[in-house]
Amino acid sequence: xxxxAHKSSERNQTxxxxxxxxxxxxxxxxxxxxxxxxxxxxxxxxxxRLVLQVGILALMSTPVLRVALSVFAFWREHDYKYxxxxxxxxxxxxxxxxxxxxx
Amino acid sequence: xxxxxxxxxxxxxxxxxxxxALAGVGGGFLIVPTLxxxxxxxxxxxxxxxxxxxxxxxxxxxxxxVERGVTDVRLGFVLELTTTTGAIIxxxxxxxxxxxxxxxxxxxxxxxxxxxxxxKAWTSRAEKEPSQEVPEYRIKxxxxxxxxxxxxxxxxxxxxxxxxxxxVPVMMLFMGIPTRVATATSNxxxxxxxxxxxxxxxxxxxxxxGIAGPLVAGVMVGSHFGAQNARxxxxxxxxxxLIVAAGYLMVQxxxxxxxxxx
Numbered sequence: 289x290x291x292x293a294h295k296s297s298e299r300n301q302t303x304x305x306x307x308x309x310x311x312x313x314x315x316x317x318x319x320x321x322x323x324x325x326x327x328x329x330x331x332x333x334x335x336x337r338l339v340l341q342v343g344i345l346a347l348m349s350t351p352v353l354r355v356a357l358s359v360f361a362f363w364r365e366h367d368y369k370y371x372x373x374x375x376x377x378x379x380x381x382x383x384x385x386x387x388x389x390x391x
Numbered sequence: 392x393x394x395x396x397x398x399x400x401x402x403x404x405x406x407x408x409x410x411x412a413l414a415g416v417g418g419g420f421l422i423v424p425t426l427x428x429x430x431x432x433x434x435x436x437x438x439x440x441x442x443x444x445x446x447x448x449x450x451x452x453x454x455x456x457v458e459r460g461v462t463d464v465r466l467g468f469v470l471e472l473t474t475t476t477g478a479i480i481x482x483x484x485x486x487x488x489x490x491x492x493x494x495x496x497x498x499x500x501x502x503x504x505x506x507x508x509x510x511k512a513w514t515s516r517a518e519k520e521p522s523q524e525v526p527e528y529r530i531k532x533x534x535x536x537x538x539x540x541x542x543x544x545x546x547x548x549x550x551x552x553x554x555x556x557x558x559v560p561v562m563m564l565f566m567g568i569p570t571r572v573a574t575a576t577s578n579x580x581x582x583x584x585x586x587x588x589x590x591x592x593x594x595x596x597x598x599x600x601g602i603a604g605p606l607v608a609g610v611m612v613g614s615h616f617g618a619q620n621a622r623x624x625x626x627x628x629x630x631x632x633l634i635v636a637a638g639y640l641m642v643q644x645x646x647x648x649x650x651x652x653x
Contacts, residue, residue, distance in 0.1 A: 312454045315451060322604045326608060337600055340600040343607075344593075344600060347607060354583070355471075370468060373468045373472065377583065380475040385590045385594070
């Protein structure tokens, strides 16, 4: 945590740390897959599209996963107000995918 | 896919991600018109791919910013309630809009981007080193922020951009949030908003994997290094460079629209 932090209470630090780790893990996984897929694609090798697809889907899932992680983090901090807000955001995001099937 | 196309896409990603993160703006406004004008992609495909690139920018930059503690995660979640709602409405609507309509809206957005960046370049003239300390602040006027977030989310889902240029000024002017916190919080939100839209655009078949892959790889590297060096580089020159690029792309898009090529 940088010295410039405006709210450096401990509970914020745990949430921030969890979020940063979650973002990084998802990002790195997506990056590796996307690079591998692009190389395979140029070499016209099999599975190129599949690897690219998994990579792009991993990237698209990272923010959703992060919201889910936040719901858990707020619950652990007994910050129920923000737990509900984060859960509502997660519901809206997932609703989009469901509505798409219907509309 | 040819090696040349691969390199061109990676380069576009590096430039849009890198300069975008250095200047504190997303790269979406560069990616969409470039894909249309120089890679000859259909308008809807360009927007779908750009949404994935926007997620990549947000993921790469906000990991750095959340760790530095400048992101107001709680404020971000409150505003995400409306950005995601706007994103869903706009994304569902976009498939029914013509390519000319979307391209026209995009030109209008480029004009807005141009004005915002000109203002930024003008006000940063006299600015000295940005201070490293974030001042104490008290959040006010949630309704204004949530309204702006709804609009930003809608534009994001419709045009494949991040929407930071709408959220950041409103957070600063109406909600009393310091610049750095507003920028970092906006970046943090953009990933969730763009992901909401991207899932819808992807399921409609507008995300070409062969194009999106190399572009995303470039964007992630570019914006990671951009975010790390943002405080060391004078952003004014980068903003000026982006103004020229946005102006050029806007004129080219207008020419194509007028001649009926879009």
